[in-house]
Amino acid sequence: MTSPRTLQTLRSNVWAGRVPLDIRLASGDCKTYDQSDAYMILAPRISYLPLLLPRLFAFFQSSLIEPDTNSSQGWFSFEGIPLKWPFPIGLLYDLYSGAKERLVEETTGKEALPVDGTTAGTLPWRLTLHVSGWPKESLIPLDEGGKILQDAFNNSVKEASHVRHGSAKVIMSLGKDATEQLWEAVQKVDVTLYANASQQLVRRRADALKHVPIKVYLPGMPLDSSQGDQTPGHLKIVLGLIKPVLATRQPQTLGTALNTLIPALFPSRRSPLLAYPILHGAIVPLAVGIEELAEYAAYADGFLHIAIAMMG
């Protein structure tokens, strides 16, 4: 059983986690065409790309062909794929930056790496900022007041709470303050504020945890005409109701959970044979207890957003 102190440190490390971004303006929006300056930032993993827009617009103001564009028109792409802004930055990085592939190469045969907040040896993830031509068939539009982003976050929090408690009652009874506080914690990247707010949302002494909020993101499938109207970079997201404890009364581990959700990729509950689970940039050992993982290593919305990297 891991000590509470270690778990608190884990959560602080998760919130301290940063990913290096190199953001340049799209040539079509830039006065200097493809000679845009680069905005370099260590972006918080638990944050969201649209929260970067105001400072990016300020930075690129003098280079914009249309300087009066509102920052809510800003969107990001990586290698031509529009990035879905409701996904936390850390998840997007784990899924698309190429880091997980490098991690698998380095790791094969070794023990899993611990979660830590440094980014030593990692390459900046090169993103393009667009301020026009919103891709309506791929991205939900944003509003000038930032309400759509906050609503999307709140919906995710609601869903995670529902999964935990088996009903919407807990979150509905909390009222606006607790959810506002959670969003404020995200905007300020303040783990203490977050811990206070989530105290009310996560398992209370009286209620046992019903299910663990987990979403697993499978590697993209090749896009062909038989896939119908899917957008580029679309992933299969696997959800399911995972109990904290197995029928045998043993605690549920990440391995048993993945074996239940995607047995084809995780045929063994103990050893990764075909794929690795990536959370906050690290490979998580399958033996980790899922209840503790969910409580201390979840993203701000309460979910464990796990990217899957295929071996070899």
Added chain:
Amino acid sequence: MEALPDFPHITEEQFLDIITRLHALCTKLTAEELQGWESSLVQFPNLSPFLRIRNFLPSASPFQWHNLATVPQAREDLEAEDGGIEELIEIDEEAIDRSQSAGGEGLIRATYDITYSPTYNVPVLHLSVQDASGSVIMDLDHIQKLFKGLRSEMMQHVGIVGGLSPTYHPELGTPIFFIHPCLTADAMSSLGMGENRSDYLIAWLGVVGGVVGLYVPPAVALEATKCHS
């Protein structure tokens, strides 16, 4: 087993069964009985199946709604009174003006996708409305204006099941609106019907469909409840 033991919750297997039944039922009805509904079962490789219903919405103005549905009747009534016909023509012209300023389209295509939520264990209703050029309208104000023209009591449903939010289609990944399922189970518990495979979806549509203009045609409801033995 016909009865749904976990009502108002359903399993994925039960969901697949009930959407298959509803679609099969629709294929047996005439276009007139279906009142514009076109149903299809959508399943791409590696994706979970869902039910798609396409329909037309009369656009914004209540006058247009009248214009489309009741003018022939009104004309007959008014012919019996003096001066009635001129009044009717005036309404028509206004409706035409309104229609043209709204983009010239009298009818708008709405697509409703019914998917399964593995976390809430209920169906989820997704809506996409396309404008004249075929792109999906993702502006909530615009959508709400479209529905305002249909019936004002529709917006009262919002309090029962929650309003529309934008999301990504769970199978296709495209931007779309949906009705958040968090209150669905509670709303269905108080219905007093829908506890069987044959009428669950009809009951669910009664609760959730009203917010977004998806009404069950009487012939469909009749056929569905007839199956319940």
